[in-house]
Amino acid sequence: MDAIQPGGPQVRLLDLIEAMRKLRRAACASQPEAGVVTDARGAALAILTPAGIFVSANRSAAALLGYSSAELVGKRLVDLAPDDAHAALTDDLSASAAREFHSFKALLTGRTGHPTRLALHQQWVPAKTMNSGVLLTLFEEPLIIEPGSADSELLDASERLCQTYLMIGQQKERQRLASELHDGLGQALTLVKLMTEDALMRIRRGQVDDAVQLLDSTVFRIRETIGDVRQICGELRPLMLDKLGLPAALGSLCRRIERGTGAMSVVFDCDVADKDVPEHLKADMFRVAQEALNNAVKHAAATEISLSLRSDAARLMLTIRDNGIGYENHPFATDEAYTTGLGLVGMQHRVEMHGGAFSIESSAATGTLVCATWTR
Ligand SMILES: Nc1ncnc2c1ncn2[C@@H]1O[C@H](COP(=O)(O)OP(=O)(O)O)[C@@H](O)[C@H]1O
Ligand SMILES: [Mg+2]
Structure with missing residues (x-):
């Protein structure tokens, strides 16, 4: 882990969020033909050093490559590629380290030995120290549509493109x-x-x-x-969602967390009915709330957390606020973050993937506010 060992160059969490935003924008622009397809677990994200060593990987990225997150930390990306692909992959990694954003395709075999062609989108995240940084990496299975196939006929009708993807x-x-x-x-x-x-x-x-x-x-x-x-x-899909509907599932999540933590109060405030939430957003909303609440419990040392789901004529707004210690200047360099810490950018990806807006405000004085908004 050459780039961000404790005491070495450090990346600020909020810079990581900004890098994710740039990465999404650049990935869409560079591959307009590719729909952003993420699986039920969310985007496959990892952080690599410029030399291509895994610093951190979320569960989706790890599952894609056949490892657990902890097993991937410290591995070299080239070691997951077939021998004859090493040179090209090394060149691509150097190219990523030299630019802000770089997208390329690579054949990776992962643990199973079965080669899979993946698209890698890499965004440079500068570290506090000059001339160092890390590569925020989004792995995607490219959508290859053979000309003449049934799918390609659908492609001709551009208005159906989204459905096809x-x-x-x-x-x-x-x-x-x-x-x-x-x-x-x-x-x-x-x-x-x-x-x-x-x-x-x-x-x-x-x-x-x-x-x-x-x-x-x-x-x-x-x-x-x-x-x-x-x-x-x-x-x-969280089982509670289908059994209870989104508002009740969120309420139940809050109660469970409050019971589990003892001294912390978790307030839930909702003026939205389940039928008013588009079906395709429900699982994302639940996951975002779950991750933000877990973060507040795990990291914030807060005494109060509030989750709110509100709507107006145009928007649905999900906010999670805590009165904890915040992380304005917190670096992405804790030991724990090496094996897990991509929850923040994962949340952001989920929200923005479905056209929502995601923001985080965090300070030691006011705690943390995570806000996700979708137009209706
Ligand atoms: N509500 C919060 N209050 C204080 N620190 C937080 C909060 N949410 C996240 N963090 C900090 O941001 C880091 C990254 O969060 P995340 O990406 O969700 O990874 P993880 O929760 O797996 O560590 C955490 O390790 C923690 O240091
Ligand atoms: Mg987390």
């Missing part, structure tokens, strides 16, 4: 879900089946103690698998 995004998401179910859940169930059969065989042979031990491990496996299923479902 959305559809392709959904297909990609289904593919990813299918592989997660197959590789994760499928494997786990196969293992459970084998272990149970083995235990049965031992019982028949009278080896009861062995069978008991095996069944114990089987129960442990099943428990783990139930956890995985919950996680996959929760990532796709």
Whole structure:
């Protein structure tokens, strides 16, 4: 981690937010044909040193490459590419380090060894020290539409372009879900089946103690698998949303957080009915509220948090305010941030991807205000 080791050049969090805004703008301009498709988990984001070493990666980026966030930290991007692609990738990384913004395609194999062509958009984020910085990186699966395919006919009708991209995004998401179910859940169930059969065989042979031990491990496996299923479902769409609707789901989230933290008060204020929120925005709104509330609990040392969802004739406004310590001049360089810390830019991406406006005001005197607004 050459660029932002503790004590080394540091990047301000608010500069990261600004870099994300520039990155989105530049990525759209450089690839007008590409729809921004992110999966149910949100954008795949990472921070790399100019030499291409992972400083931090969010879960989407890590999942795309087949690792956990913690495993990616310290790895070199080129080591995730096939040998014959190393030179080109190194050139592209140098190009990124020399400009403000650079987009390129790269073949990455990740852990599975299966090559995937990805688009990388890199935005330079200057550090406090002169001549240093990091590369905020957005990974995208490019939308390749073969001429003559059924999709290309849709492309001719430009007004349907957006729907096409959305559809392709959904297909990609289904593919990813299918592989997660197959590789994760499928494997786990196969293992459970084998272990149970083995235990049965031992019982028949009278080896009861062995069978008991095996069944114990089987129960442990099943428990783990139930956890995985919950996680996959929760990532796709918070279950509470469909059961309760958005306002009630947000209210319940606030109560859960208040109960969990003890001394902190969490106030929820809402003048919007579930039916007045466009369906495609609900999951994003929930995720943004969840991330901002979690941040307030984890980092702010606040005594009061308030979440508000309000509307006027033109807009829907989601705000999360805390009276904590803020992070105006806080650098992106805490140990924790190395393995997790891309929640802020992830929120911003979610909001802006659907045409919303995102802002953060944060100071030691007033705490933090996260605000997301969508036009109706
Ligand atoms: N409400 C807040 N109050 C104080 N600090 C915050 C707040 N929200 C975020 N931060 C700071 O910003 C950093 C980055 O936040 P985030 O991108 O969500 O990553 P993570 O929560 O995984 O660390 C946090 O590590 C913390 O230092
Ligand atoms: Mg966070």
